[in-house]
Amino acid sequence: MKRRTGHTTHDTNALSFRVAAQLRPAYLWLIGARAKASPNADIWDLRRNWSQLRQSLKQQVSTGTYCFAPLQRTGHATGPAYSWSAQDALVLKALTLALADILPTHDSCTHVAGHGGLKRAVRDVATRVHQEPATARYVCRTDVKSFYASIDHFALLDQLAPFVPDKRVMSLLVQYLRRTHEHGGTFYSVTRGISAGCPLSPLIGAFHLYKLDCLVTQKHPRCFYIRYMDDILILAPSRWQLRRAIATMNGVLEELGLEQHPDKTTIGPVARGFDFLGYSYSPAGLGLAEKTIRNHRIKLHRLYEQYLRARKGAPRAQIDAAITSYIARWTSWATGGLHGSIQLDNADSMDT
Numbered sequence: 001m002k003r004r005t006g007h008t009t010h011d012t013n014a015l016s017f018r019v020a021a022q023l024r025p026a027y028l029w030l031i032g033a034r035a036k037a038s039p040n041a042d043i044w045d046l047r048r049n050w051s052q053l054r055q056s057l058k059q060q061v062s063t064g065t066y067c068f069a070p071l072q073r074t075g076h077a078t079g080p081a082y083s084w085s086a087q088d089a090l091v092l093k094a095l096t097l098a099l100a101d102i103l104p105t106h107d108s109c110t111h112v113a114g115h116g117g118l119k120r121a122v123r124d125v126a127t128r129v130h131q132e133p134a135t136a137r138y139v140c141r142t143d144v145k146s147f148y149a150s151i152d153h154f155a156l157l158d159q160l161a162p163f164v165p166d167k168r169v170m171s172l173l174v175q176y177l178r179r180t181h182e183h184g185g186t187f188y189s190v191t192r193g194i195s196a197g198c199p200l201s202p203l204i205g206a207f208h209l210y211k212l213d214c215l216v217t218q219k220h221p222r223c224f225y226i227r228y229m230d231d232i233l234i235l236a237p238s239r240w241q242l243r244r245a246i247a248t249m250n251g252v253l254e255e256l257g258l259e260q261h262p263d264k265t266t267i268g269p270v271a272r273g274f275d276f277l278g279y280s281y282s283p284a285g286l287g288l289a290e291k292t293i294r295n296h297r298i299k300l301h302r303l304y305e306q307y308l309r310a311r312k313g314a315p316r317a318q319i320d321a322a323i324t325s326y327i328a329r330w331t332s333w334a335t336g337g338l339h340g341s342i343q344l345d346n347a348d349s350m351d352t
Contacts, residue, residue, distance in 0.1 A: 015166035019091075019098040020062040023054065026093035029199075034086060043086040057091065064168030066091060068175045070182035071195070082181045084198060093199040095172055102163055105206040106213035111229045112206045119337035121228045122279050126286045126338075128224050128235055129270060133283065136224060136235035138242045139270050144209075144253065145261040147230035148201065149193040152257045153177045156194075156208055176200060205229060212252040220245040233276050242267070278334075288334060296330060 027050065034043040046053065060066035068091075071082035084092065105112045110121040128136045144150070156177065157170075164170050179195060181188040194201050209227065216225045216234065223245045224235040232249065236242035246267070253259055266274050273282035275289040303326060307319045 013166055013168065015098060015102070015164065016062050016064060016168035019094050019169060019172070020058045022094035022097040023058055023061070023090065025097060026090050027054075029093050030086060030090050033089075033199075041086070046086045046090070053087070057087070061091060061094070061172075062168075064171055066172065068172075068179065070180040070187060073181065073183035080183075081197065082195070084195070089199065091172070092176065095169070095176075096200045096203055098169075099164075099200075100203060103160075103203060103207040104163075104210050105203070106210055106217070106227075108213050108217055108225055109206045109209070109227045111202055111227075118228055118277055121226050121233075122277055122286075122338060124226055125224075125233060125235070125276060126279075126281060129281050129283065130285070133270075135222065135237045136270055138236045138239055138268065139274050140232075140234040140236075140242055140246050140249075140265070140267045141274050141276050142232050142260045142265040144230040144232070144258050146193075147205065147258070148196050150258055151192070151194050151204075151208060153192060155256055156204070159208065202229070208256070209252075212249060215248050215252060216245055219248055228277055231277060235270065286338070292334070300327070 030043065031047065034041065037043045057066070068088045069085050071084055074081050074083050100113070105115070107115060110116045110118065110124075157174070160170070160173060164173065176198070177190075177194065179190050181190060194204055213225070213227060216223070220234075220236075220241065222237060223241055224233075225245070226233050234242060234245050234249070236245060250260070268274075270281070271283060273280060273284075275281070275291070278289050278292040280287045280289045300323070304319070304323055307314075307322055311319060
């Protein structure tokens with residue numbers, strides 16, 4: 001079932017005005033998204049000058065003259081990352097809001113706003129495994145290898161063209177894809193992939209695999225299919241039905257120049273159990289995946305060391321209270337939305 005259906009009946013230039021009209025709600029989003037930015041971040045200049053900038057931005061977006069600046073390299077624990085300026089992030093969010101009702105996305109793609117999110121995916125999978133075991137005897141759990149980084153720009157633009165007849169908006173989308181990275185005065189042109197950490201990318205990721213979502217659910221109605229970003233899960237009542245669904249999935253991925261991640265693919269009987277989206281599923285019940293618990297403990301230890309360094313001389317009770325508060329928040333998140341008919345069986349082990 002589709003939650004949104006694209007259309008091309010609107011005026012070819014009307015979409016750019018819709019993007020411009022979304023600048024105000026995008027600005028409110030940006031305030032929250034960068035509320036904890038450093039004192040030197042450009043968000044504060046934008047907020048200070050917003051009353052003067054707003055009309056200028058609206059005109060540039062509606063006339064198709066807005067240009068994105070090069071992304072700046074920032075430090076990151078897992079390697080270099082590139083971030084959009086506050087102003088560009090604002091325009092990209094406005095673009096996202098305008099395209100949300102135009103680009104088709106499938107109901108089985110749960111990371112899209114309004115589709116239920118991660119917890120809906122977890123609930124649906126657990127319900128299928130526990131309440132309809134005859135229809136969920138075999139599982140394929142996989143994800144798309146380097147999904148964002150592997151998206152072909154030309155294939156994506158071909159997909160977008162029927163839904164975005166406004167050349168001004170298409171120009172923004174081309175700039176978003178063919179972006180430039182800058183570091184130390186050297187500029188790099190990006191020729192493949194979409195930007196991580198960008199408000200538009202989750203919608204584009206959902207739209208890009210819309211054909212996959214449609215084909216698997218339509219051609220294999222006896223299988224259960226769900227996707228969260230690039231994490232894909234298929235449950236089937238028999239091996240041959242699972243193999244057919246996997247063949248359909250692989251055909252679409254190959255057509256788009258994508259592939260499964262070989263190290264993150266699980267295929268086999270559900271009775272053996274499997275992990276998906278940080279949770280462990282088996283006929284015995286739903287629990288937290290061992291990797292989730294392990295990562296939680298590692299972060300807990302690091303947080304404790306940070307508190308010791310940052311609060312030298314602080315009473316031990318104060319540090320313990322801060323750690324206990326973190327554990328409570330994490331446990332609340334991990335179990336939130338899953339109680340009732342579905343009960344986590346190892347949530348208590350998170351604080352050990």
